[in-house]
Amino acid sequence: MRITHVLSAALLAVGLAAGPAAADDASPSPSTSEDSGAPTQAGTSFRTATEIDQGQQATASGSTGDYLYWSFPADAGQRPDVRATVKLPGSHAAQTWQIDVYDGLRRRQACQYGAQTRTAAQGATSVELACVMRTVRAWSEPWADDPLPGTYYIRLTVVNLGSADLGQPMSAEVRVDSEDIGGSAAVDGSLAKPLVPGIAVKSESDDSSSSSSKSAKSAVLSSIEPDDGWSSGWWTDRWVWTGIGGVLAALAGIGGYALTRGTGRPSRVPPGA
Amino acid sequence: MIRTQRLAAGVCALLAALASGIAFPGQAVADETDDQAAPKVELVLDVSGSMRTADIDGGTRMAAAKQAFNEVLDATPEGVQLGIRTLGANYHGNDRKVGCKDTAQLYPVSTLDRTEAKTAVATLQPTGWTPIGPALLKAADDLQGGDGTRRIVLISDGEDTCQPLDPCEVAREIAAKGVGLTIDTLGLVPDAKTRDQLSCIADATGGTYTSVQHKEELTDRVGQLVHRAADPVVTPVATEGTDQCSSAPALKSGLYTDREEFGQQRWYKVDVNPGQELRASVSVAADRAVNPDYGVLLRAVTATGREIVRGEASGTGRTDVISTGLRYPKAESDDENTAAETVCVQVTNSFSAASGVKTSPGLPIELTVDVVDGPSKASDVASFGLGRGWWLLGALVLTGFLAGVLWGWLSRWRVAVWRTN
Numbered sequence: 003m004r005i006t007h008v009l010s011a012a013l014l015a016v017g018l019a020a021g022p023a024a025a026d027d028a029s030p031s032p033s034t035s036e037d038s039g040a041p042t043q044a045g046t047s048f049r050t051a052t053e054i055d056q057g058q059q060a061t062a063s064g065s066t067g068d069y070l071y072w073s074f075p076a077d078a079g080q081r082p083d084v085r086a087t088v089k090l091p092g093s094h095a096a097q098t099w100q101i102d103v104y105d106g107l108r109r110r111q112a113c114q115y116g117a118q119t120r121t122a123a124q125g126a127t128s129v130e131l132a133c134v135m136r137t138v139r140a141w142s143e144p145w146a147d148d149p150l151p152g153t154y155y156i157r158l159t160v161v162n163l164g165s166a167d168l169g170q171p172m173s174a175e176v177r178v179d180s181e182d183i184g185g186s187a188a189v190d191g192s193l194a195k196p197l198v199p200g201i202a203v204k205s206e207s208d209d210s211s212s213s214s215s216k217s218a219k220s221a222v223l224s225s226i227e228p229d230d231g232w233s234s235g236w237w238t239d240r241w242v243w244t245g246i247g248g249v250l251a252a253l254a255g256i257g258g259y260a261l262t263r264g265t266g267r268p269s270r271v272p273p274g275a
Numbered sequence: 276m277i278r279t280q281r282l283a284a285g286v287c288a289l290l291a292a293l294a295s296g297i298a299f300p301g302q303a304v305a306d307e308t309d310d311q312a313a314p315k316v317e318l319v320l321d322v323s324g325s326m327r328t329a330d331i332d333g334g335t336r337m338a339a340a341k342q343a344f345n346e347v348l349d350a351t352p353e354g355v356q357l358g359i360r361t362l363g364a365n366y367h368g369n370d371r372k373v374g375c376k377d378t379a380q381l382y383p384v385s386t387l388d389r390t391e392a393k394t395a396v397a398t399l400q401p402t403g404w405t406p407i408g409p410a411l412l413k414a415a416d417d418l419q420g421g422d423g424t425r426r427i428v429l430i431s432d433g434e435d436t437c438q439p440l441d442p443c444e445v446a447r448e449i450a451a452k453g454v455g456l457t458i459d460t461l462g463l464v465p466d467a468k469t470r471d472q473l474s475c476i477a478d479a480t481g482g483t484y485t486s487v488q489h490k491e492e493l494t495d496r497v498g499q500l501v502h503r504a505a506d507p508v509v510t511p512v513a514t515e516g517t518d519q520c521s522s523a524p525a526l527k528s529g530l531y532t533d534r535e536e537f538g539q540q541r542w543y544k545v546d547v548n549p550g551q552e553l554r555a556s557v558s559v560a561a562d563r564a565v566n567p568d569y570g571v572l573l574r575a576v577t578a579t580g581r582e583i584v585r586g587e588a589s590g591t592g593r594t595d596v597i598s599t600g601l602r603y604p605k606a607e608s609d610d611e612n613t614a615a616e617t618v619c620v621q622v623t624n625s626f627s628a629a630s631g632v633k634t635s636p637g638l639p640i641e642l643t644v645d646v647v648d649g650p651s652k653a654s655d656v657a658s659f660g661l662g663r664g665w666w667l668l669g670a671l672v673l674t675g676f677l678a679g680v681l682w683g684w685l686s687r688w689r690v691a692v693w694r695t696n
Contacts, residue, residue, distance in 0.1 A: 107600025169486030188658035194649030221507035240661035251675030262683025
């Protein structure tokens with residue numbers, strides 16, 4: 003995000019020379035993969051979901067039939083792309099796996115595309131699932147369930163299986179990357195606080211812990227935050243577009259004015275004037 | 276002199292300790308503040324006669340379990356209070372009544388002394404019956420007290436031989452009584468009856484079921500479960516919603532649990548000040564066999580009964596929970612003395628079950644309430660009313676150009692008028 007900011011700000015300075023098209027080039031987010039320290043287990047409920055960062059390859063082992071939960075942060079302007087690979091034991095009947103994505107309010111979020119549910123044929127060793135979410139908006143009306151900045155939960159489970167396969171060992175890999183959609187998704191308004199569950203409780207305890215010297219590591223529902231913090235919401239590449247538009251309009255205005263003046267003295271002016 | 280004083284003080288302290296120890300035997304443990312939030316785990320091991328069968332990597336099931344226990348005991352994280360309970364370890368006879376009471380605490384739930392625990396495990400001999408239900412009840416008693424998470428890990432190789440007490444029902448009742456108690460089950464035999472029973476026990480408490488065929492699997496899984504217990508988790512607060520808003524419990528920001536039967540309504544109240552935003556989400560867990568189509572509805576209603584906003588979700592197929600949430604930003608008020616609004620929150624579910632499935636205790640509900648400062652506000656669809664895209668540029672350029680031309684003509688006309696005058 004920051005790179006986008008700097009780049010776009012530079013663009014604004016260069017203005018005319020660079021041209022507005024370049025603003026689009028700055029969009030792909032540099033998702034550095036940090037596999038070291040990636041979680042190797044998953045939670046089994048919303049409450050115990052394992053927190054992962056975007057770009058991290060999280061792994062987990064479990065039993066067929068478990069409900070595995072992870073959570074990740076997503077900020078405004080991002081379009082998260084959740085991918086999961088399930089490795090299955092050698093022999094099993096056909097079984098159907100599914101990933102569901104829930105937002106910070108535990109509302110199920112739709113996938114735009116990607117194989118959210120897929121059936122592993124009998125004996126298949128792995129099944130790959132994907133869910134490309136909608137773009138996270140900075141704000142939406144309370145009556146809409148648009149994705150908003152905050153915590154997102156991934157639930158991976160088998161939804162259809164032969165009872166003999168229940169409890170068999172399996173392992174899963176999950177990774178979330180996101181595409182930066184940029185200004186086209188920028189809306190006015192922002193949430194006072196991101197949709198992170200328990201954020202009200204957390205800020206209260208922050209206040210109280212400063213006064214009392216309670217250093218115990220207290221559990222929180224979700225302590226998740228993007229690497230560079232939640233965006234403040236004021237930046238959008240629309241500033242660049244609108245700024246350049248203003249400059250171009252001014253130039254066009256000067257051009258139009260110059261056109262009406264013609265070159266040199268107007269012909270109708272009497273020579274003696 | 277100092278020595279005598281110390282001695283006297285010591286004797287006094289000893290006497291006091293003895294006296295209080297006699298008066299309140301449980302006091303000493305409860306007073307240790309560190310223990311309050313410590314996660315507690317009890318491993319419940321089936322030591323019935325069938326554990327003698329040698330079908331796990333060439334060794335007996337008992338040998339595999341012992342080895343797994345030894346390795347798990349070595350790897351138990353600091354701060355976890357671990358206990359071991361056996362079932363069917365002591366009674367050899369054929370009297371079903373006696374055999375079905377045969378469950379004993381091998382190692383009490385406490386800070387782990389590895390050597391002691393291992394010695395205790397080494398003495399185990401596969402013996403008697405499989406009283407899973409009674410063992411679970413006792414295990415739940417062992418884990419009582421404290422605010423930490425509680426987990427029972429049940430390792431068994433056969434179904435309960437002590438019907439009619441259904442261990443699955445027992446598990447559900449245990450979960451309903453205590454907050455934050457999970458039972459994970461591991462089956463050493465992949466036969467259908469054992470599997471059904473153990474997975475039913477796990478589902479009833481939000482736990483997991485694993486079928487084990489190899490030693491390593493057993494060790495890995497038990498170790499994983501014990502470690503899972505050590506992760507700090509928010510323990511929900513038990514509350515009880517009512518069937519109407521006026522008598523509903525008032526909730527503040529936090530995490531709550533409750534129970535809701537099929538078709539029941541649960542009401543809660545939350546106070547929201549002007550300029551605050553209410554965020555509530557609810558999950559209803561399917562802890563028993565339910566019909567495959569279900570839903571949940573969460574409504575925020577004013578005190579007068581007008582619906583403000585709702586969250587709804589429905590689903591089909593296998594699931595652990597169905598959840599939904601809502602937001603309600605309350606607008607700022609110019610008047611500083613505006614009182615907080617009481618928002619009624621209603622939770623209903625549309626789960627159903629086949630006849631014969633017990634309806635009470637109800638399905639577990641998990642409710643999160645967050646009241647955060649500052650409502651979200653927006654004045655325009657576009658960010659700050661700014662635009663973007665080629666059409667915008669085109670429109671701006673065209674407007675600029677036309678304005679320039681117009682200005683040019685205007686000034687020429689003015690010059691011409693001025694000159695002629």
